[in-house]
Amino acid sequence: MSRYAVDLIDSDSWDDQLSGVTMLATFIRQGADVRCLLLPSKSRIQKLIDTLGWRATASREMREAAACIVAHLAGDIHLAQFPGAIRCISTLLEDETLLAYWSNCDQQQEFPHLRSGSRSTMHTLIRVTEKIMPEFRHVVQKPTSSGCNELILQGLTILERLASDHHNCMDISSTPGLLSKILAPLCSSTLIRGINNSSTWADVVNGTFKVLCSLIRCPGSTGESLRREISANQQAISNLKSILDRSNGAGQELQMRAMEIVTELALDSSTNTTEETKENLMNQQLEIFLLDKESDAISEKLQTTAGRTLALLTANTKPNSSRVNDSFGRLTKLLDAKNNIKIRIAAVQIMENMCVHCDLDKGRVKDTLLPQVLAGIQSDKRGARQRGDAKQKNSSSAGDEENQNKLAPGNGDENHNSSEQVDNSEIQDSPSTTDQNESSDEGNDEQAATKELQGGLLSLTLVIYDKLISPDDFEDAVEKKGLGNGELFVKKLKTILKENCKETITSLRIVKLCGQIATSMMSRNKYTEQFKNQGFVDSLSEAKKIMSNLESCILFAETDIQLKKIAAPLLSELEKEVLLLVG
Incomplete structure (x- = not known):
């Protein structure tokens, strides 16, 4: 059915085109993935993008459906390949811009000659704004139109997904007038009143904040210029601080976005953020992070952010x-x-930073923190497997063995990539298809999070061992966790190293951390014989062979701070050092 809808887009008939885009948009909203049918055809994508800008000829229904499809594809679109694309996309924001004028409580500041009691106020506003936007009359006739809101939200979603590519970010930022539209809600003096009084306006503001979060992280001058522009705008900073104040009624979704924007501003030295401001921000974030979800009615997403x-x-x-x-x-x-894995990942990273920067009580580190970290290293993979087994058992008890097999980790990618997914029979069963894809994605996300947590725990272990406690203290902690005299811990490191001999960034980080922990221990005359007996050097050498190409690529990742950290030390250097230490 979806193939038929795609063919209709190529038709010369306007009615056929409308039917095609409407059907495809419906399938997408039901969870179908039709990218494989559209992305290979540049002409089809260009046609859909052009439709977004046909305000004079295309119906609102056509533009809404086309916007839904383009939003679905946006993460894979490179603007440089589609002439005029950004201009067409930006027109989606223009209809709603007038709704902002319509709702804006401070319009008299924009037009000081208007008087609230004057009968000619509205007609004057219409005449002034019609010069700015030809479509204003249509919007004024239906100021609460869901169509207007749908277009603006789809436009913002498209921009957000486009901004995942930093080349697209540069095109977005350099398009005349577009960035000012995106920034307008943040810089408005009535932002807080607006989001408290109108859920529609709050949705639009949240959409613009998502776009800003993507643009503000863009490497190079694009992101830097935007960060400086925001930090120099007192109204924007005031609005962000007000949203972060949980007592003002702003939704938690907006608080998350504001938190991300303010953090990026604070991390950029060119914005001249004061130490006092940074400390206040950290205190505020720490307070939210430590809140109890149930008693404090805080979402897990906000706590994780x-x-x-x-x-x-x-x-x-x-x-x-x-x-x-x-x-x-x-x-x-x-x-x-027992805690959510994303919460645990954040907690590990925070504790590591505190171990590096702060004077912590070494007794508390030894007796409280280190045992918890070692327990995580020892048991986390087993815990993830048990959670997966429990999910499969629940699925089996529901009597759906066929779906259980489809959801198995080994089949997830194959099912997801199959072009038959969007065939007619599967569109008929779209809810179950969506559930299968979501389950597969959740499984992949959990596996990635488990690896990230494992790397974080190993990194924290290295910091604690190198900076805070003695080898004897470490051995005491190992014994308390039932890891014998350290030999089992060495064996665990070797197991982790072998399990991660894969060409992935996370696995490379884990392998290097295992090597660094080993060299740190042996350089203090601890466990040298155990590492030698376990054949740790051979495993490290094998990992070096498998990962050498990936490691070479990372050396050129100049714009990614996290990748630059992984780049050193080289696996070849670790291998030589371990060889020397084991004799």
Whole structure:
């Protein structure tokens, strides 16, 4: 059915084209993935993009459906390949711009000659704005039109997904007038009143914040210029601070976006953010991160965002020592396996930064933090497997063995990539198809998160061992966790190393951390014989052969700070050092 809809887009008949885009948009909203049918054809994509700009000839229904399809494809679109694309996309924002004028409480500041009591106010506003936007009359006739809101939200979604490519970010930022439209809600003096009084306006603001979060992270001058522009606008900074204040009624989704924007501003030295502002921001994020989800009615997403942004800030700025000591116990408890894995990842990163920058009580590190970290290293992979087994058991108990097989990790990618997914029979069963894809994606996400947590735990172990405790203290902690005299811990490192001999960024990081922990231990005359007996050098040499090409590529990743950290030390250097230490 979806193939038929795609063929209709190629038709010369306007009615056929409308039918085709409407059908495809419906399939996409039901969860179907039709990218494989559209992306190979540049002409079809160009036609869909051009439709977005046909305000004079295309019906609103046609533009809405086309916008839905382009939003579906946007993550794979490179603007440079489609002439005029960004201009067409930007027209989706223009209809709603007038709704902003219509709703804006401070319009008299924009047009000081207007008087609220004058009968000619509305007619004057219409005449002034019609010169700016030809479509204004249509919007005024239906100021609450869901169609207008649908177009603006789709336009913002398209821009957000396009901005995942930094070349697209440069095109978006350099398009005359577009960036000012995206920034307009953030810089409005009535932003807070607007989002509290109108859910429609709050949705639009949230959409613009998502686009800004993508653009502001763009490497090079594009992101830097935007960060400076926002930080120099007092109204924008005031709005961001007000949204972060949880008492003002702003939704948690907006708080997340504001937190990400303010964090990026604070991390950029060119914005001249004061240390006091950074400390206040860190305190605010720490408070949110440590809140109890049930008693404080905080979403897991907001808590995770607070933890992730706090980890970024504490990596570059020393936190307040008293706040660190006060929160040490609660942060350590967040490492426990019963917590959400994303919360645990953030907690590990924050604790590592605190271990690096702060003067922590070494006794608490040895007795409280290190045992929790070692328990995570020892048990996390097994825990993930048990969670997966439990999911399969629940699926089986529902009596759907066929779907259970489709959801198995080994079949997820194959099912997802099959072009038959969008055939007629599967569109008929779109809910189950969507559930299968979502289950597969969740499984992949959980596996990636488990690897990320494993790397974080190993990195924290290395910092603790190198900077905070003695080898004897470490051995005491190992024994308390039932790892014998350290031989089992060495064996575990060897197992982790072998499991991660794969050409992935996360696995490369884990392998290097295993090698660094080994060299750190042996350089202190600990466990040398055990590492030798386990054949640790041979495993490291094998990993070097498998990962050498990937490691070479990372050396050129100049714009990614995290990749640059992984680049050193080289596996060849670790191999030589381990060889020397084992004799």
